[in-house]
Amino acid sequence: MNTIHWSVEKNVDNLDRYPQIVEAAQYLSDDQVVAFPTETVYGLGANAYSDKAVAQIFAAKGRPADNPLIVHIAEYQQLEKLVIEVSEQAKLLIKAFWPGPLTLIFPRKPGILSELVTAGLDTVAIRMPSHPIALALIRTSGLPIAAPSANRSGKPSPTTAQHVEQDLSGKIAGIVDGGAAGVGLESTVLDCTGQKPVILRPGDITKEEMEVVLSNKMSLASNVLGKSESPRAPGMKYKHYSPNAPLYLVDGESTWIQSLIKEKREQGVKVGVLASTETKIAYDADLVLDCGSRKNLAAVARQLYDNLRKFDQTGVDLIFAEVFPKSGVGVAIMNRLEKAAGHHWIFQKDQS
Numbered sequence: 334m335n336t337i338h339w340s341v342e343k344n345v346d347n348l349d350r351y352p353q354i355v356e357a358a359q360y361l362s363d364d365q366v367v368a369f370p371t372e373t374v375y376g377l378g379a380n381a382y383s384d385k386a387v388a389q390i391f392a393a394k395g396r397p398a399d400n401p402l403i404v405h406i407a408e409y410q411q412l413e414k415l416v417i418e419v420s421e422q423a424k425l426l427i428k429a430f431w432p433g434p435l436t437l438i439f440p441r442k443p444g445i446l447s448e449l450v451t452a453g454l455d456t457v458a459i460r461m462p463s464h465p466i467a468l469a470l471i472r473t474s475g476l477p478i479a480a481p482s483a484n485r486s487g488k489p490s491p492t493t494a495q496h497v498e499q500d501l502s503g504k505i506a507g508i509v510d511g512g513a514a515g516v517g518l519e520s521t522v523l524d525c526t527g528q529k530p531v532i533l534r535p536g537d538i539t540k541e542e543m544e545v546v547l548s549n550k551m552s553l554a555s556n557v558l559g560k561s562e563s564p565r566a567p568g569m570k571y572k573h574y575s576p577n578a579p580l581y582l583v584d585g586e587s588t589w590i591q592s593l594i595k596e597k598r599e600q601g602v603k604v605g606v607l608a609s610t611e612t613k614i615a616y617d618a619d620l621v622l623d624c625g626s627r628k629n630l631a632a633v634a635r636q637l638y639d640n641l642r643k644f645d646q647t648g649v650d651l652i653f654a655e656v657f658p659k660s661g662v663g664v665a666i667m668n669r670l671e672k673a674a675g676h677h678w679i680f681q682k683d684q685s
């Protein structure tokens with residue numbers, strides 16, 4: 334399949350009538366899959382009503398069929414067509430954070446969306462993205478758009494059109510290239526169908542920000558905290574975000590991390606390091622990537638997946654990644670890094 338590349342400026346007027354958007358929307362209406370930028374990462378979109386369209390998402394990504402997709406909408410009225418009920422809590426969160434990087438779980442109306450989207454669950458995950466290109470594309474198609482991240486399953490999510498091309502060129506109808514995505518990590522996923530809201534996946538909208546809106550404490554799902562109980566978001570059990578080389582989270586001083594690097598390199602192992610701006614100078618390795626300042630976690634989030642992909646391009650044998658404080662967006666950064674590492678940690682205190 335020849336994958337079309339549409340370049341679109343996100344700040345032009347009247348994006349809904351922009352020829353590239355109109356053409357990409359037509360592909361969606363024709364049950365083809367199209368990648369597009371959102372404010373989190375690039376999504377791989379398909380008509381959420383159509384089994385034929387949604388099946389192509391799973392095929393192109395190599396995604397397990399029991400991992401449901403998030404449905405993207407551009408207008409509030411679309412939500413009412415898809416769900417049985419919007420709880421009071423959900424209404425408050427929608428008012429505060431939509432359009433934006435917050436996905437909410439709702440009880441779904443049966444028989445409307447393709448069953449493939451929800452993987453047999455009686456709930457559906459929905460969000461309204463804030464990226465102008467995503468909104469224009471969804472509005473122009475007139476459809477709810479099922480869209481997971483536009484990467485091969487298991488790889489780091491794409492934050493540029495080039496990342497999408499690396500993974501999916503020839504496997505999808507087209508890519509709308511709108512430049513780099515904003516946040517760099519996938520949306521926060523929140524289940525507020527029960528009495529107490531539960532964060533199934535941390536993201537840019539933090540626990541603290543949502544607690545202010547609901548005047549209510551919320552909890553993180555046990556799998557987010559690294560515990561082994563079976564996950565409530567089915568996708569959370571799968572390997573994710575992984576570079577080709579094994580990645581270890583290293584929790585300790587940089588002099589100790591450098592001693593680990595030295596030991597491995599003396600054994601002939603090519604070592605990559607994901608370091609903060611503040612500490613990168615301490616490392617002598619085959620590839621040291623600066624993933625941003627500890628004082629600016631939003632910038633670390635934005636560059637994280639691009640950095641993980643760079644290790645693949647350089648072909649290191651082993652990666653050591655520094656750890657970040659689990660506060661604010663740091664919770665989401667560490668959630669993704671822990672998954673990239675398959676929860677493999679090395680602690681300085683264990684070694685001394």
Ligand code: AMP
Nearest residue numbers: 401402456457458481482566567568569
């Ligand atoms: P991605 O498509 O990579 O953004 O991942 C979407 C995440 O949302 C996965 O972890 C899914 O398991 C989760 N998800 C989607 N639909 C539901 C649902 N109905 N209930 C719980 N989690 C869901």
Ligand code: MG
Nearest residue numbers: 481482490519
């Ligand atoms: Mg994904």
